[in-house]
Amino acid sequence: MADPRDEPSGADQGVVTTQPTTEATPPPVVPERGAPPPPTGVLGLLVREQSIIVPLVAVVAALLIGALLIRAQGVNPTYAYQTLFTYSFLTADGLQGTFEKMVPLILCGLAVVIPLRVGLFNIGAQGQLMAGAIAAAATAHAVREAPGVIIAVVAMVAGILFGAMWGSIAGALKATRGVHEVISTIMLNSIAAGLIDYLVNGPFKDPSSPYPASYSAPDASRFVPLGVVPIGLPIALVLAVLVAWMLRRTTLGFQFETIGRNRHAASYAGIKLSGMIVLAMAIAGGLAGLAGSVEYLEIDPYRYQDGIAGSLGFDGITIALLARSNPLGTIPAALLVGALRAGSSNLSFNTGLQPEIVDMLLAITLLLVSLPIIAKLIFRRHTAKSSALASSWGS
Amino acid sequence: MRSHVKLSAVVAAGLVAALAGCGGSTGPSTGSGGGGTNSAASGDCSSAEVFCVGLVTDVGKVDDKGFNQAAWEGVEQVKGELGAQTKFVETTDPKDYAKNIKQFTDAKYDVIVTVGFLMGDATRAAGKQYPNTKFIGFDQFQADPVVPNVTGLIFHEDQAGYAAGYLAGLMTKSNKIGVVLGQEIPPTQAYAAGYENGAKAANPSVTVSKVYHPASNTAFNDPVWGAGEAKKMLAQGADFIFGAGGNTGNGALQEAAKTAGAGDKIFCIGVDLDQWDTLPAAHPCLITSAEKHEKDGIGELLKAIKGNTIKPGNFFGTAGISPFHDFDSKVPADVKTKVADIVKKLADGSQATGYKAG
Numbered sequence: 001m002a003d004p005r006d007e008p009s010g011a012d013q014g015v016v017t018t019q020p021t022t023e024a025t026p027p028p029v030v031p032e033r034g035a036p037p038p039p040t041g042v043l044g045l046l047v048r049e050q051s052i053i054v055p056l057v058a059v060v061a062a063l064l065i066g067a068l069l070i071r072a073q074g075v076n077p078t079y080a081y082q083t084l085f086t087y088s089f090l091t092a093d094g095l096q097g098t099f100e101k102m103v104p105l106i107l108c109g110l111a112v113v114i115p116l117r118v119g120l121f122n123i124g125a126q127g128q129l130m131a132g133a134i135a136a137a138a139t140a141h142a143v144r145e146a147p148g149v150i151i152a153v154v155a156m157v158a159g160i161l162f163g164a165m166w167g168s169i170a171g172a173l174k175a176t177r178g179v180h181e182v183i184s185t186i187m188l189n190s191i192a193a194g195l196i197d198y199l200v201n202g203p204f205k206d207p208s209s210p211y212p213a214s215y216s217a218p219d220a221s222r223f224v225p226l227g228v229v230p231i232g233l234p235i236a237l238v239l240a241v242l243v244a245w246m247l248r249r250t251t252l253g254f255q256f257e258t259i260g261r262n263r264h265a266a267s268y269a270g271i272k273l274s275g276m277i278v279l280a281m282a283i284a285g286g287l288a289g290l291a292g293s294v295e296y297l298e299i300d301p302y303r304y305q306d307g308i309a310g311s312l313g314f315d316g317i318t319i320a321l322l323a324r325s326n327p328l329g330t331i332p333a334a335l336l337v338g339a340l341r342a343g344s345s346n347l348s349f350n351t352g353l354q355p356e357i358v359d360m361l362l363a364i365t366l367l368l369v370s371l372p373i374i375a376k377l378i379f380r381r382h383t384a385k386s387s388a389l390a391s392s393w394g395s
Numbered sequence: 396m397r398s399h400v401k402l403s404a405v406v407a408a409g410l411v412a413a414l415a416g417c418g419g420s421t422g423p424s425t426g427s428g429g430g431g432t433n434s435a436a437s438g439d440c441s442s443a444e445v446f447c448v449g450l451v452t453d454v455g456k457v458d459d460k461g462f463n464q465a466a467w468e469g470v471e472q473v474k475g476e477l478g479a480q481t482k483f484v485e486t487t488d489p490k491d492y493a494k495n496i497k498q499f500t501d502a503k504y505d506v507i508v509t510v511g512f513l514m515g516d517a518t519r520a521a522g523k524q525y526p527n528t529k530f531i532g533f534d535q536f537q538a539d540p541v542v543p544n545v546t547g548l549i550f551h552e553d554q555a556g557y558a559a560g561y562l563a564g565l566m567t568k569s570n571k572i573g574v575v576l577g578q579e580i581p582p583t584q585a586y587a588a589g590y591e592n593g594a595k596a597a598n599p600s601v602t603v604s605k606v607y608h609p610a611s612n613t614a615f616n617d618p619v620w621g622a623g624e625a626k627k628m629l630a631q632g633a634d635f636i637f638g639a640g641g642n643t644g645n646g647a648l649q650e651a652a653k654t655a656g657a658g659d660k661i662f663c664i665g666v667d668l669d670q671w672d673t674l675p676a677a678h679p680c681l682i683t684s685a686e687k688h689e690k691d692g693i694g695e696l697l698k699a700i701k702g703n704t705i706k707p708g709n710f711f712g713t714a715g716i717s718p719f720h721d722f723d724s725k726v727p728a729d730v731k732t733k734v735a736d737i738v739k740k741l742a743d744g745s746q747a748t749g750y751k752a753g
Contacts, residue, residue, distance in 0.1 A: 201611075
């Protein structure tokens with residue numbers, strides 16, 4: 001008789017005893033209706049830091065997918081990655097190459113990050129960089145008799161100003177006529193390319209060159225690396241920190257962020273939208289223009305010719321997305337991309353892999369970063385609401 | 396969740412299968428280029444017995460159907476004869492020329508071939524820096540003062556153009572022929588001048604219409620423009636179209652190939668290498684190509700280096716016209732004899748083309 005009664009009462013007892021323990025954990029702050037409680041512990045940490053975790057996971061996943069691709073070409077992926085990164089980080093030539101490639105990547109990354117914070121998508125870093133580079137080439141030639149330092153400074157200032165002007169065209173169109181910046185910056189890229197084509201074939205052409213190219217940077221003004229560190233690198237790093245500080249600690253940064261979050265509220269709070277938009281695009285253009293002038297002063301062949309700009313401006317978008325529009329994040333993102341790019345020719349020399357494998361790795365990484373898949377898989381319902389990319393506003 | 400896993404597994408499997416397919420088809424070519432997989436078997440380039448030849452492409456691939464491919468095939472052609480160990484690196488960023496050359500100098504290669512005039516400065520700089528390495532600059536004119544270990548392989552484009560123009564002059568029925576060129580730079584000027592003078596030498600009553608692409612970074616990659624210009628010339632009665640300007644010229648050739656009467660009344664002439672092999676779309680009209688014998692030039696220079704008879708400065712490779720292929724029966728025997736005669740005279744210098752460089 002006692003047995004059948006004991007069992008249910010024991011079960012009851014169990015339920016009763018467990019209940020206090022669950023209630024003993026601190027009750028969550030009253031959540032929004034239907035929203036899950038914010039997780040704690042390791043998951044909580046991951047969720048809070050997901051702007052770092054997601055790109056990291058994306059890079060690892062891309063390297064794994066890349067390993068399959070490398071395997072498929074009959075090369076041992078471990079050997080390939082070892083060759084690539086050993087060269088990029090542990091040899092003097094490779095490290096210098098990595099650093100050299102980082103400089104324009106950081107600057108162009110910043111040129112995309114700042115407008116993203118204001119809610120604008122700057123596709124025009126390419127054109128702004130080209131504008132800066134040609135302005136640097138023109139002014140450096142104009143003051144070629146001056147001491148090297150002065151030539152370099154003049155060229156960089158000209159690059160910044162011309163890049164800023166180029167960027168602010170898109171900003172002004174947006175502010176006054178409501179032209180979507182994605183459209184106008186893409187078009188301005190083509191206009192810059194066409195204009196520069198004309199210039200390097202006409203007024204700025206170096207007659208001693210058999211093909212269209214600007215005059216080369218005077219020897220005295222060329223940046224000589226300090227050991228393996230190109231002069232542009234400290235400039236780019238300082239600017240990344242400055243931009244981060246500007247966005248976090250200054251009124252200007254606050255105004256940018258406020259517009260990015262809600263432009264109506266910002267406008268209501270008395271922030272002058274049109275001026276801020278032009279300013280943000282001008283700063284972005286200035287950074288990209290500086291990237292162009294540093295390339296001109298720092299990288300062989302020290303002149304503006306076709307192909308010099310490569311796809312650096314568009315790589316800036318890659319960097320900004322990898323960095324999740326955090327200005328300091330552009331540094332590790334540029335380090336990764338720079339290392340991959342710098343190591344690609346050595347990789348192809350030692351393994352026979354096509355150098356484009358590196359671009360595939362980057363493309364896969366970018367795809368994984370931009371798609372919400374990874375965040376959804378790891379964080380489920382705790383995924384951060386919007387990516388910066390989706391916040392661009394039209395009018 | 397499980398269905399997701401299944402789906403992604405299927406996708407992944409498909410991906411791997413597709414990649415395996417790709418790897419299979421490109422395997423041999425990468426294998427011949429890269430040495431990573433057979434580095435154990437390959438010799439040490441720093442030793443005197445091992446003759447190592449490296450090639451750096453201009454921005455482009457060794458299978459670009461253009462000068463990069465011609466240069467690499469030239470290297471591979473004499474590889475066996477010279478007992479050479481060969482490898483290439485493809486350039487993806489024009490700012491990497493010097494770095495890519497350095498891959499080979501670091502590995503103590505004996506000869507480095509650099510492709511394209513854009514790499515001229517980087518090649519000369521590397522030549523000064525590594526005096527014990529021989530450099531062949533493909534399409535790189537060496538101005539004074541020459542670097543003692545750098546030889547530029549260049550061609551008389553005007554001779555190839557002259558031979559092609561001579562053929563067109565003999566065969567044209569309408570006495571109107573045309574040439575569509577890339578940007579106006581010395582090589583295209585040479586082609587155009589040779590073509591015009593050759594045609595007039597064969598047939599004084601011929602008129603030659605020529606057009607250069609306006610200066611632009613797409614000057615050699617604007618097939619639509621090339622096709623449009625060819626169309627205009629054809630409409631004005633031209634029956635020979637010479638396309639000399641990379642993809643821009645290819646556009647002109649393809650337009651001629653699509654025109655009614657292509658191969659009977661309308662003919663076209665390719666450029667640089669035998670385009671019969673590289674541009675099948677032009678087969679209906681492609682009677683020949685004004686060809687620079689790039690492969691042979693590379694081979695000759697490599698042999699000269701091996702035999703220690705190489706000279707610095709400029710080396711002129713031979714130029715002429717390609718075989719007629721399917722048009723062999725359409726070219727009259729007397730025309731063939733006359734053209735062959737001219738090609739011979741051009742080669743031995745007894746026939747001038749009337750083109751003055753510079």
